[in-house]
Amino acid sequence: MSQFAWLTLFALTFGLWQVVKWTRATWNTEGTTNMRKLAKLGLIVAIVGAFGAIAGTQLMGQAATAEQAATSPATTRTDGIPKLLDLGSKPCIPCKMMAPILEELKKDYVDTFDVEFIDVGLRENAKVGQQYGIKLIPTQIFFDKDGKELWRHEGFLGKADILAKWKQLGYDFGGAKLPKIERWEPAKKDERTKEQVCYMCDGDVNAKTAVVVKTDKGDVRLCGLHCYFIMYSCLTEDKTGFEKRVSVADYATGKMIPARGTTYLCGREEKTGRPWIKAFSSRDMATKEMQTNGGSIVSWAALREDELSHRCGFCDRACYPQDVAKVLIDGVHSYGCCAHCAMGVAARTGKDIEVRQPDGLTGEMIVVKTLGGKITSVEPSTAVAWYGKKKTADGKWVSAGCFHQGFFVTPDNLRKWLVKRPFETGTIIPIQKSLADKMKLSPKQIDKACKIGECAPK
Numbered sequence: 001m002s003q004f005a006w007l008t009l010f011a012l013t014f015g016l017w018q019v020v021k022w023t024r025a026t027w028n029t030e031g032t033t034n035m036r037k038l039a040k041l042g043l044i045v046a047i048v049g050a051f052g053a054i055a056g057t058q059l060m061g062q063a064a065t066a067e068q069a070a071t072s073p074a075t076t077r078t079d080g081i082p083k084l085l086d087l088g089s090k091p092c093i094p095c096k097m098m099a100p101i102l103e104e105l106k107k108d109y110v111d112t113f114d115v116e117f118i119d120v121g122l123r124e125n126a127k128v129g130q131q132y133g134i135k136l137i138p139t140q141i142f143f144d145k146d147g148k149e150l151w152r153h154e155g156f157l158g159k160a161d162i163l164a165k166w167k168q169l170g171y172d173f174g175g176a177k178l179p180k181i182e183r184w185e186p187a188k189k190d191e192r193t194k195e196q197v198c199y200m201c202d203g204d205v206n207a208k209t210a211v212v213v214k215t216d217k218g219d220v221r222l223c224g225l226h227c228y229f230i231m232y233s234c235l236t237e238d239k240t241g242f243e244k245r246v247s248v249a250d251y252a253t254g255k256m257i258p259a260r261g262t263t264y265l266c267g268r269e270e271k272t273g274r275p276w277i278k279a280f281s282s283r284d285m286a287t288k289e290m291q292t293n294g295g296s297i298v299s300w301a302a303l304r305e306d307e308l309s310h311r312c313g314f315c316d317r318a319c320y321p322q323d324v325a326k327v328l329i330d331g332v333h334s335y336g337c338c339a340h341c342a343m344g345v346a347a348r349t350g351k352d353i354e355v356r357q358p359d360g361l362t363g364e365m366i367v368v369k370t371l372g373g374k375i376t377s378v379e380p381s382t383a384v385a386w387y388g389k390k391k392t393a394d395g396k397w398v399s400a401g402c403f404h405q406g407f408f409v410t411p412d413n414l415r416k417w418l419v420k421r422p423f424e425t426g427t428i429i430p431i432q433k434s435l436a437d438k439m440k441l442s443p444k445q446i447d448k449a450c451k452i453g454e455c456a457p458k
């Protein structure tokens with residue numbers, strides 16, 4: 001403690017003693033009214049308070065000095081190997097989320113680097129936080145093998161980020177390495193003509209469900225009305241009168257008819273609940289089809305309402321819940337039209353999310369949780385992401401669009417999926433990267449995400 005602090009404490013004690021003496025003397029004076037007694041008591045409190053304030057300021061000054069001292073790198077005792085020290089407290093949520101990560105690191109990197117957790121909330125560790133000069137919990141401090149601080153971080157830090165940081169600091173502990181799975185040329189040449197390929201999903205255009213949209217640049221052909229509504233939902237232009245340009249195939253004859261004023265028969269696939277749509281130029285034909293194969297007759301307006309009711313929480317594209325990732329944002333349910341869009345919901349909302357994305361091959365569930373824009377858990381931990389990319393006319397590799405992305409329970413599932421999808425090009429990436437890529441986007445870039453012309457297949 002500084003000289004000034006001692007002086008203040010002395011003054012405070014002396015002052016208090018004087019005040020007590022004076023109070024006793026006046027309190028006993030006859031004729032003093034209760035009001036006067038109270039006024040005097042108030043004065044005493046004020047004097048003591050003033051002394052307390054001076055002493056308090058001084059003590060705060062002391063604390064500030066301690067903090068400043070600790071901003072220079074800390075040191076710690078090590079066993080001759082680098083060390084990761086996490087200072088936290090059991091009840092804090094980010095600290096809780098770090099606990100299993102620290103356990104995993106401890107197990108995976110035994111004898112490579114030390115992992116220590118100190119609960120600074122415990123009475124016996126009261127001084128530890130001050131010793132390391134931490135301002136927030138959790139704080140992670142990276143030490144070299146001699147115990148010299150290399151770097152520190154405040155808040156939650158994921159496993160991949162910890163390993164990446166070690167690498168950046170010159171320590172390659174070799175995290176979980178992904179097998180090299182990539183394809184830069186389609187495995188098979190696509191022999192289909194432009195008319196046979198859906199503009200939106202690259203699937204086959206079926207003559208009984210085809211949709212054609214007239215545009216200034218020529219006709220756009222789509223495999224069905226769902227792909228049309230996906231396109232419609234991500235158009236940025238003024239959509240007034242847009243629907244006049246749309247024609248659909250008559251399910252009975254294959255003849256193209258205007259989309260508005262047509263009779264629609266809608267139903268659901270028994271097992272998945274996924275909707276199907278058939279268009280008819282004649283109501284009689286629709287009724288006949290309904291009698292044999294079920295469904296209900298729906299107007300164009302009602303159909304559109306239904307088709308646009310479920311949207312991607314990242315890019316706002318229309319989607320069927322049966323096809324896409326479920327995203328939980330602070331207890332509110334949303335969707336991700338593809339696995340990467342699902343991760344993007346964290347970037348768009350700035351919230352912590354839980355993503356449930358089915359494996360692209362088997363439909364097995366992959367559950368990803370985030371905190372503060374970082375991944376806290378991936379289940380199963382073997383899961384990987386596929387980043388579908390395509391080459392533009394000027395030779396640049398860009399996203400191949402939402403229909404060409406996916407998560408897989410294991411790299412092996414991704415390999416099998418690629419065998420079934422010979423036209424896909426792109427590369428395997430860790431799920432952590434899928435989120436990190438989205439977190440890097442500016443609000444402006446997020447606003448433009450997946451709008452026609454951005455990442456839609458040409």
Ligand SMILES: [Zn+2]
Nearest residue numbers: 198201223227
């Ligand atoms: Zn399509």
Ligand SMILES: [Zn+2]
Nearest residue numbers: 312315337341
């Ligand atoms: Zn999306």
